[in-house]
Amino acid sequence: MKYIIGIIQPDRLDDVLQRLTEKEIHLVTVSSVVGRGRQQGIAEVYRSHKEPGNLLRKVKVEIAVNDEYVEPAVDAITGGANSGNIGDGKIFILDLAECIRIRTGEKGNTAIG
Numbered sequence: 001m002k003y004i005i006g007i008i009q010p011d012r013l014d015d016v017l018q019r020l021t022e023k024e025i026h027l028v029t030v031s032s033v034v035g036r037g038r039q040q041g042i043a044e045v046y047r048s049h050k051e052p053g054n055l056l057r058k059v060k061v062e063i064a065v066n067d068e069y070v071e072p073a074v075d076a077i078t079g080g081a082n083s084g085n086i087g088d089g090k091i092f093i094l095d096l097a098e099c100i101r102i103r104t105g106e107k108g109n110t111a112i113g
């Protein structure tokens with residue numbers, strides 16, 4: 001199991017979610033975040049609303065998946081979020097030790113989807 005974190009431009013969220021749905025990836029956590037990349041929040045201010053501290057508004061998309069869904073999930077995020085411009089975002093992929101559905105107590109591969 002993997003835990004995929006995508007940091008993307010807020011205006012790309014709808015496209016990313018639609019592409020995830022097309023790949024039958026429905027379970028997702030989305031949050032508004034602020035952050036900065038290697039331009040340190042300066043060069044792409046024309047794209048993102050700027051917050052104090054040279055931080056730019058981004059959207060964080062988090063998806064826990066079984067291994068066979070890693071590639072489809074990454075394809076959906078990159079396909080929806082890549083405009084070819086700085087600040088398009090980043091994807092982090094972490095090994096996921098466990099997943100537990102609280103209601104049923106299911107664990108692992110059956111709990112994740």
Ligand SMILES: Nc1ncnc2c1ncn2[C@@H]1O[C@H](COP(=O)(O)OP(=O)(O)OP(=O)(O)O)[C@@H](O)[C@H]1O
Pocket residue numbers: 007008034035036037038039056058085086087088089090
């Ligand atoms: N190494 C990192 N650690 C934590 N968060 C990061 C890291 N790199 C990027 N981020 C987050 O991702 C957001 C988008 O990053 P961004 O796309 O600007 O990356 P970049 O490395 O600067 O690439 P680019 O040159 O294409 O802009 C940042 O605002 C920040 O929130």
Ligand SMILES: [Mg+2]
Pocket residue numbers: 036037038039040086087088
């Ligand atoms: Mg950047």
